[in-house]
Amino acid sequence: MKKEREHETGAGPAPAAERGAAEGGPGREAPEERLLRLLAELSETPAPSGHEQKLARRVAAELEACADTVRTDALGNVIARRSGSGTDTPPKLMIAAHMDEIGLIVTKVEDDGFLRFAPIGGIDPRTLAAQEVTVLTEPPLPGFIGVKPPHLLPEDERDKTVPIEDMFIDTGLSPDEARRRVRPGDVAVIRRAFTRLLGTRAAGKALDNRAGVAAMLEAMNLLSGLRHAADVYAVATVQEEVGLRGAMVSAYGIVPDAAIAVDVGFGAAPGLPEDDVIKMGRGPAIALGANVHPQLHELLVETARLHGIPHQIEPMPAGSGTDAWAVQVVRSGVPTAVVSIPLRYMHSSVEVVDIEDVRNTARLLAHAAAALREEDVKGWTYDLA
Amino acid sequence: MQAKYSDIERLEQLIRRLAPLFGPSGAEDQVRAAVIDLVKPLAHEVTVDALGSVIALRRGTGGAGAKKVMIAAHMDEIGIMVTHIDDDGFLRFAPVGGVGPATLLGQQVVFEDGTVGSIGIEKVDGPKDIQMDKLFIDIGATSRAEAEKAVRIGSSATYLRDVARSGRRLIGKAMDDRAGCAVAVETLHQLKADPSPHDVYFVFTVQEEVGLRGARTAAYAIEPDVAIAVDVTATGDTPKGERLNMKLGGGAAIKVKDASLIAHGGVRELLVQCAADEGIPYQMEVLPYGGTDAGAVHLTRSGVPSGVVSIPTRYLHTPAEMVDLGDAAAAADLLTAVLRRDLTLTAGA
Numbered sequence: 001m002k003k004e005r006e007h008e009t010g011a012g013p014a015p016a017a018e019r020g021a022a023e024g025g026p027g028r029e030a031p032e033e034r035l036l037r038l039l040a041e042l043s044e045t046p047a048p049s050g051h052e053q054k055l056a057r058r059v060a061a062e063l064e065a066c067a068d069t070v071r072t073d074a075l076g077n078v079i080a081r082r083s084g085s086g087t088d089t090p091p092k093l094m095i096a097a098h099m100d101e102i103g104l105i106v107t108k109v110e111d112d113g114f115l116r117f118a119p120i121g122g123i124d125p126r127t128l129a130a131q132e133v134t135v136l137t138e139p140p141l142p143g144f145i146g147v148k149p150p151h152l153l154p155e156d157e158r159d160k161t162v163p164i165e166d167m168f169i170d171t172g173l174s175p176d177e178a179r180r181r182v183r184p185g186d187v188a189v190i191r192r193a194f195t196r197l198l199g200t201r202a203a204g205k206a207l208d209n210r211a212g213v214a215a216m217l218e219a220m221n222l223l224s225g226l227r228h229a230a231d232v233y234a235v236a237t238v239q240e241e242v243g244l245r246g247a248m249v250s251a252y253g254i255v256p257d258a259a260i261a262v263d264v265g266f267g268a269a270p271g272l273p274e275d276d277v278i279k280m281g282r283g284p285a286i287a288l289g290a291n292v293h294p295q296l297h298e299l300l301v302e303t304a305r306l307h308g309i310p311h312q313i314e315p316m317p318a319g320s321g322t323d324a325w326a327v328q329v330v331r332s333g334v335p336t337a338v339v340s341i342p343l344r345y346m347h348s349s350v351e352v353v354d355i356e357d358v359r360n361t362a363r364l365l366a367h368a369a370a371a372l373r374e375e376d377v378k379g380w381t382y383d384l385a
Numbered sequence: 386m387q388a389k390y391s392d393i394e395r396l397e398q399l400i401r402r403l404a405p406l407f408g409p410s411g412a413e414d415q416v417r418a419a420v421i422d423l424v425k426p427l428a429h430e431v432t433v434d435a436l437g438s439v440i441a442l443r444r445g446t447g448g449a450g451a452k453k454v455m456i457a458a459h460m461d462e463i464g465i466m467v468t469h470i471d472d473d474g475f476l477r478f479a480p481v482g483g484v485g486p487a488t489l490l491g492q493q494v495v496f497e498d499g500t501v502g503s504i505g506i507e508k509v510d511g512p513k514d515i516q517m518d519k520l521f522i523d524i525g526a527t528s529r530a531e532a533e534k535a536v537r538i539g540s541s542a543t544y545l546r547d548v549a550r551s552g553r554r555l556i557g558k559a560m561d562d563r564a565g566c567a568v569a570v571e572t573l574h575q576l577k578a579d580p581s582p583h584d585v586y587f588v589f590t591v592q593e594e595v596g597l598r599g600a601r602t603a604a605y606a607i608e609p610d611v612a613i614a615v616d617v618t619a620t621g622d623t624p625k626g627e628r629l630n631m632k633l634g635g636g637a638a639i640k641v642k643d644a645s646l647i648a649h650g651g652v653r654e655l656l657v658q659c660a661a662d663e664g665i666p667y668q669m670e671v672l673p674y675g676g677t678d679a680g681a682v683h684l685t686r687s688g689v690p691s692g693v694v695s696i697p698t699r700y701l702h703t704p705a706e707m708v709d710l711g712d713a714a715a716a717a718d719l720l721t722a723v724l725r726r727d728l729t730l731t732a733g734a
Contacts, residue, residue, distance in 0.1 A: 049647060050642065050647025050648075050650075051647075051650070053650070073687055073688055074649075074687060074688035074689060074690050075649075075683070075688040075690075077688075105641065105642055105671050106671065107628060107629060107630060107671045107673065108621065108628055108629060108630040108671075109630075116628045118642075118671060118673035119673075120642070120647075165627075165628055165673075183669055184630040184641070184668075184669040184670070184671050185641030185642070185653075185669045185670070185671050239647060242647060245683075245684055248684055249684055249685075249686070249687050249688035250687070250688075252686050252687050252688075253686075253687035253688075
């Protein structure tokens with residue numbers, strides 16, 4: 001990558017432009033604080049796969065402030081566009097962050113009023129026992145996932161995880177009332193308040209991938225203070241957790257020249273093999289592997305270096321398990337990259353992120369988007385020689 | 386047993402005609418011929434696409450709000466395919482779709498040309514050893530040469546089974562999804578008698594059981610505004626069965642989710658509202674596994690709002706699949722009624 005990119009990042013030095021957009025002048029709260037508030041709100045808004053409407057409205061409202069157009073598609077993806085300037089044929093960059101979360105779906109209301117359920121996405125049954133849940137009826141219903149008292153557990157069940165099909169939600173309602181208020185197909189999420197930890201860390205549910213959504217929203221916000229040639233599409237995708245479905249159809253509609261998925265990665269924690277994790281607080285992980293176009297990877301790394309954004313490189317030999325995996329093979333193929341925010345305890349309701357990582361991910365996305373030029377994507381074909 | 390719109394007797398005859406036909410995935414010719422025969426008098430246009438799906442277009446009366454709607458029912462069924470013929474004329478085979486060894490054992494199977502065979506098994510120690518690779522087909526041949534006169538490597542076979550009726554219930558092979566095909570044809574009859582404003586593409590798809598393939602390409606070509614698949618679903622109403630809401634005789638099932646699809650909230654609620662308004666018996670369906678054509682259709686191009694009307698079926702993927710004729714009629718009623726409605730969708734939930 002070339003140094004000339006610096007000229008693409010706007011009138012003044014990048015940090016000043018960033019301050020202008022993100023902090024809005026003196027006396028306003030620090031970007032970390034604002035991001036934490038946004039993340040708290042995103043985390044606590046329920047949006048299990050296929051039921052993202054409420055969060056979609058919130059995300060769309062946020063994007064209205066910094067995008068030229070905001071629309072939704074047939075599956076409910078929120079697609080915001082910021083038009084580029086300085087060229088008649090701007091390259092199209094898609095940034096995808098999935099807004100759905102894993103959840104539960106009621107399969108049956110038993111005669112005694114207990115609710116049987118199945119997972120939506122990769123729910124780990126070990127994380128469910130004795131959790132508080134909210135059944136997303138109108139109005140929402142509080143409930144609890146019941147467990148057998150340990151005193152009455154047969155010896156052979158004590159060390160075992162209860163299979164999901166044997167679990168149930170107790171809403172406290174009478175059987176008649178439960179049948180009246182709950183219909184098979186109603187969905188539920190774990191109820192968990194967003195919690196600020198010490199320093200720059202926070203914990204909550206659905207930070208996979210609300211952390212990515214927050215980073216994407218902040219990146220679009222930062223972009224409004226930068227000059228960029230590319231048409232930048234920020235897509236809050238639906239149904240990632242059940243098969244990367246929203247990304248697939250939104251990319252078909254956008255026909256991007258390049259796409260970056262922003263999602264979460266496995267943050268280092270006790271007992272995890274070092275080779276499989278990325279480090280908390282060390283900035284976004286820029287992936288390298290089959291799902292990543294080498295030159296888009298280079299653009300990201302070079303951008304990070306140029307702007308002094310802390311980052312780490314994450315080897316990703318095969319599937320990324322992110323929206324980029326679907327987008328890469330849409331139509332006749334799309335150069336893709338994956339940027340991951342380190343996150344601990346993935347697919348539990350106590351996921352932990354470092355807000356500095358979220359902020360640095362936003363900076364990386366914004367500056368990379370600003371750096372992308374028409375010549376780049378044209379040059380990203382594989383040479384026959 | 387009565388239906389709001391459907392002709393139950395005709396529906397039964399349709400199922401009886403279609404279910405016994407030979408049609409494992411990729412070898413749907415006999416079903417296709419029968420379907421074309423059935424829909425020709427009912428549709429404005431009948432075409433067959435590159436993969437072999439039958440597309441029958443029933444044009445609507447039009448007007449503001451008229452949509453392009455795709456109804457999908459799959460013609461193919463699970464089966465087995467010959468992989469090896471030994472010197473003594475015994476045939477080894479591989480599954481086509483979700484076929485299990487325990488179900489195959491002791492069955493008669495039939496090839497496209499009518500050749501019949503028994504499923505035999507090597508000497509095994511117990512039920513645990515009943516594995517696919519221990520099974521073979523015996524077509525009565527005494528040598529490889531004799532066997533090769535009737536079948537070859539790559540020939541498919543399916544269960545040899547007619548449809549039986551017991552009370553309100555029909556029992557047989559391939560109710561999955563010939564019952565759905567029958568419901569689609571019956572709906573086409575209803576729309577001919579009393580039309581819909583919408584252009585409705587009834588697609589009888591191929592290769593659903595091996596990955597929803599026919600539906601994918603058909604939807605790409607049609608570019609529908611809305612899609613509804615008609616397929617079967619499992620039930621939780623048998624002794625010590627699965628914990629599922631669906632039961633035989635409970636009416637048409639309106640799908641919320643399976644492994645291939647989360648139904649579009651707008652389509653789902655349109656179906657629920659329609660069933661409730663019209664007094665058509667219905668039940669909600671959440672199937673923690675499995676998939677239908679709608680799974681492929683909703684991801685076509687920029688996405689298609691899709692839902693599923695299911696026929697609850699016991700003993701799926703066995704030669705003794707059981708459906709309730711009243712449920713099938715309710716499914717046809719629901720499709721008929723919804724297709725005559727305004728299909729303007731509210732956003733998904």
